Amino acid sequence: MKKNVLIVGAGGVAQVVAHKCAQHNDVLGDIHIASRTLDKCQQIVDSVREKGSLKVAGELQAHALDALDVEATKALIDKTQSQLVINVGSAFINMSVLQACIETGAAYLDTAIHEDPDKICENPPWYANYEWKRKAVCAEKGVTAILGVGFDPGVVNAYAALAVNDYFDSVDAIDIIDINAGSHGKYFATNFDPEINFREFTGRVWSWQNSQWTQNSMFEVKRTDDLPVVGTQTSYMTGHDELHSLSQNLKVPNIRFWMGFGEHYINVFTVLKNLGLLSEQPVRTAEGLEVVPLKVVKAVLPDPSSLAPNYSGKTCIGDLVKGKKGGVDKEVFIYNVADHAEAYQEVGSQGISYTAGVPPVAAAILIANGSWDVQKMVNVEELDPKPFIKLLNEMGLPTRIRDDQGDRALDV
Amino acid sequence: MKKNVLIVGAGGVAQVVAHKCAQHNDVLGDIHIASRTLDKCQQIVDSVREKGSLKVAGELQAHALDALDVEATKALIDKTQSQLVINVGSAFINMSVLQACIETGAAYLDTAIHEDPDKICENPPWYANYEWKRKAVCAEKGVTAILGVGFDPGVVNAYAALAVNDYFDSVDAIDIIDINAGSHGKYFATNFDPEINFREFTGRVWSWQNSQWTQNSMFEVKRTDDLPVVGTQTSYMTGHDELHSLSQNLKVPNIRFWMGFGEHYINVFTVLKNLGLLSEQPVRTAEGLEVVPLKVVKAVLPDPSSLAPNYSGKTCIGDLVKGKKGGVDKEVFIYNVADHAEAYQEVGSQGISYTAGVPPVAAAILIANGSWDVQKMVNVEELDPKPFIKLLNEMGLPTRIRDDQGDRALDV
Numbered sequence: 001m002k003k004n005v006l007i008v009g010a011g012g013v014a015q016v017v018a019h020k021c022a023q024h025n026d027v028l029g030d031i032h033i034a035s036r037t038l039d040k041c042q043q044i045v046d047s048v049r050e051k052g053s054l055k056v057a058g059e060l061q062a063h064a065l066d067a068l069d070v071e072a073t074k075a076l077i078d079k080t081q082s083q084l085v086i087n088v089g090s091a092f093i094n095m096s097v098l099q100a101c102i103e104t105g106a107a108y109l110d111t112a113i114h115e116d117p118d119k120i121c122e123n124p125p126w127y128a129n130y131e132w133k134r135k136a137v138c139a140e141k142g143v144t145a146i147l148g149v150g151f152d153p154g155v156v157n158a159y160a161a162l163a164v165n166d167y168f169d170s171v172d173a174i175d176i177i178d179i180n181a182g183s184h185g186k187y188f189a190t191n192f193d194p195e196i197n198f199r200e201f202t203g204r205v206w207s208w209q210n211s212q213w214t215q216n217s218m219f220e221v222k223r224t225d226d227l228p229v230v231g232t233q234t235s236y237m238t239g240h241d242e243l244h245s246l247s248q249n250l251k252v253p254n255i256r257f258w259m260g261f262g263e264h265y266i267n268v269f270t271v272l273k274n275l276g277l278l279s280e281q282p283v284r285t286a287e288g289l290e291v292v293p294l295k296v297v298k299a300v301l302p303d304p305s306s307l308a309p310n311y312s313g314k315t316c317i318g319d320l321v322k323g324k325k326g327g328v329d330k331e332v333f334i335y336n337v338a339d340h341a342e343a344y345q346e347v348g349s350q351g352i353s354y355t356a357g358v359p360p361v362a363a364a365i366l367i368a369n370g371s372w373d374v375q376k377m378v379n380v381e382e383l384d385p386k387p388f389i390k391l392l393n394e395m396g397l398p399t400r401i402r403d404d405q406g407d408r409a410l411d412v
Numbered sequence: 413m414k415k416n417v418l419i420v421g422a423g424g425v426a427q428v429v430a431h432k433c434a435q436h437n438d439v440l441g442d443i444h445i446a447s448r449t450l451d452k453c454q455q456i457v458d459s460v461r462e463k464g465s466l467k468v469a470g471e472l473q474a475h476a477l478d479a480l481d482v483e484a485t486k487a488l489i490d491k492t493q494s495q496l497v498i499n500v501g502s503a504f505i506n507m508s509v510l511q512a513c514i515e516t517g518a519a520y521l522d523t524a525i526h527e528d529p530d531k532i533c534e535n536p537p538w539y540a541n542y543e544w545k546r547k548a549v550c551a552e553k554g555v556t557a558i559l560g561v562g563f564d565p566g567v568v569n570a571y572a573a574l575a576v577n578d579y580f581d582s583v584d585a586i587d588i589i590d591i592n593a594g595s596h597g598k599y600f601a602t603n604f605d606p607e608i609n610f611r612e613f614t615g616r617v618w619s620w621q622n623s624q625w626t627q628n629s630m631f632e633v634k635r636t637d638d639l640p641v642v643g644t645q646t647s648y649m650t651g652h653d654e655l656h657s658l659s660q661n662l663k664v665p666n667i668r669f670w671m672g673f674g675e676h677y678i679n680v681f682t683v684l685k686n687l688g689l690l691s692e693q694p695v696r697t698a699e700g701l702e703v704v705p706l707k708v709v710k711a712v713l714p715d716p717s718s719l720a721p722n723y724s725g726k727t728c729i730g731d732l733v734k735g736k737k738g739g740v741d742k743e744v745f746i747y748n749v750a751d752h753a754e755a756y757q758e759v760g761s762q763g764i765s766y767t768a769g770v771p772p773v774a775a776a777i778l779i780a781n782g783s784w785d786v787q788k789m790v791n792v793e794e795l796d797p798k799p800f801i802k803l804l805n806e807m808g809l810p811t812r813i814r815d816d817q818g819d820r821a822l823d824v
Binding site for chain 2: 187188195267268271272274275276277279283284285286287289291292293295296297298299300301
């Protein structure tokens with residue numbers, strides 16, 4: 001039976017989600033897009049129609065919604081008879097959208113962890129501060145909620161589960177490496193919402209090492225890897241959502257996240273941070289206006305979705321897993337390479353949005369076809385990774401593996 | 413006869429002006445300090461009393477004033493019977509304070525050119541856009557108005573006049589060099605109002621070369637000099653007020669201004685400028701708040717007056733003048749060196765504020781004693797530089813000269 005989808009959010013990732021839902025609307029049914037700004041939803045609808053992305057004739061509608069308003073969100077879910085809600089809006093709305101799903105019975109999917117606007121980098125594990133407090137009620141009501149099912153978190157959690165389940169007897173370390181070797185041609189820009197982007201890096205860096213939480217500061221620890229396609233790349237230990245579930249769900253003593261940054265990004269970030277311009281706390285101008293500096297930085301930076309038409313180059317994101325198999329040391333790198341220009345060609349968004357937007361649609365299809373319709377709240381590593389990876393191979397995010405037998409497409 | 417002084421403004425320079433007026437209140441009479449924020453004026457009053465700066469018993473009062481309100485300013489001039497108004501407030505209030513002086517007959521002094529908040533770097537000569545439009549009415553009413561009588565503009569204009577009048581038959585070039593070799597110990601700070609500081613550098617760089625206006629961009633042209641006390645220093649061609657009067661009043665084909673910047677300052681400035689955070693034009697945040705980025709940058713930076721207690725090191729500002737005397741090439745450097753810690757010790761402000769705040773008080777004394785009471789509007793180079801330089805030698809800003817006969821105190 002087809003299941004209608006409500007997409008919450010209207011940024012670059014929502015654009016990808018809408019196109020991919022349209023490409024699979026024979027399985028998914030009606031598609032509704034809702035955000036504060038109706039215009040932005042309508043632009044996505046127009047883009048889907050222009051590219052002819054709808055596989056079969058079907059509903060495709062834009063809606064204005066304040067997703068912090070649980071009653072309004074419930075009403076829209078009811079009105080649109082949506083059974084799947086893909087939340088790719090701001091990180092501040094997770095809990096209200098989740099609540100609307102719990103109360104209506106719709107399945108809930110998101111791609112990033114909930115954040116309180118006034119708090120940066122809370123205590124680990126982050127999921128326990130918000131989402132996991134609804135685990136019991138989801139199980140009780142039989143509501144399927146799949147948390148963090150973008151690329152990272154999301155696909156990298158599936159890669160971790162696959163490695164732990166199938167490739168090793170014991171895993172010592174999972175290093176998730178996220179490299180964007182693309183170029184947007186601007187002086188400076190972030191690839192998604194600058195507010196969320198910078199908030200990732202202004203707090204402490206939590207990592208899971210020797211089976212405990214470890215603190216570092218941003219840009220304190222780095223590594224250099226020779227990676228497929230993108231070549232030699234430097235990345236920095238960074239706090240990231242997936243560490244906060246993988247550390248609790250897998251028996252792996254070392255789980256770290258590494259993000260690639262160029263010197264220019266680090267310089268701009270360092271200047272802004274040291275001046276206090278990345279603060280989420282309001283300051284008062286000489287004229288008496290209260291304003292959050294980070295929101296002003298966001299206002300002057302390029303809209304991430306505006307980068308797509310001129311974005312060139314590729315991303316490489318994957319899990320470098322080390323452990324033992326048959327008493328012997330083993331190392332595998334399970335990864336995907338995405339191309340910015342190809343993504344723009346297909347769905348009108350750049351590669352970062354593409355890698356984040358395709359996986360929740362794959363997950364929605366897996367809920368619709370029953371294989372992931374678990375009727376409780378889970379993180380991705382708790383699910384069978386194989387149907388997900390298999391479907392992503394078909395949907396534009398092929399998985400590859402590099403190990404001592406070489407570099408090849410991953411057949412699951 | 414003693415003349416009462418109204419000081420408009422309550423920043424670091426106003427603090428110096430108040431202390432220096434107090435030290436000479438046997439000549440100047442009552443002292444009144446007015447700005448939007450009464451508290452800041454009162455703090456200056458308290459500081460003057462704490463340091464016992466009043467030479468003789470006399471009035472010293474704080475007032476709240478919106479100096480954009482001409483009628484309110486006139487009323488305060490009348491009420492306080494002020495005959496001298498030293499405007500060291502924001503660069504946006506010059507024309508309204510000047511108007512109040514013209515209508516009351518009080519003498520007007522300022523230290524920086526008028527600016528329209530919405531305009532950056534207007535066409536040269538800048539004085540012709542605002543102040544000089546009041547030249548005729550000042551002459552007609554016999555109102556003394558001395559424009560730009562801080563250090564630069566101000567003292568450097570007097571140095572230029574002295575060189576042209578007394579040391580050369582013909583002058584080919586005046587290069588005004590402003591080096592702050594001090595350290596405030598902060599990650600980043602500006603030495604005076606960040607808004608005014610950055611506005612100096614975000615537009616085109618106007619210079620007077622080959623007897624015509626020449627345009628460059630900021631940090632495009634630099635020079636390196638071995639200077640007295642501060643040693644080898646790199647400075648950058650910068651647009652500055654004094655070029656806009658010196659070029660019109662002196663027959664010198666090349667007049668340039670050079671300001672010293674460290675690489676760190678340039679990096680921070682470049683990042684902020686390229687991101688659009690130094691813009692004086694409002695942007696709109698995602699939440700719909702209209703805000704001027706530059707005012708937010710100002711809000712997060714340290715208050716310049718907070719730097720004074722820990723400021724160490726020295727400034728060196730002077731005129732490098734090249735020309736001919738008796739048919740022979742000649743070069744002189746006329747300059748002052750000020751010490752941040754000594755300035756703080758004496759008047760509670762750092763050296764930059766000290767060099768800007770002492771000269772208008774010297775000029776006020778010269779008006780009070782008649783030698784500069786010219787009853788018209790002038791720039792400093794139109795006045796006899798000798799009594800000014802002589803008085804500054806006594807007031808804490810001694811002038812020195814370096815030429816082929818060595819480096820020595822300048823005796824005028």
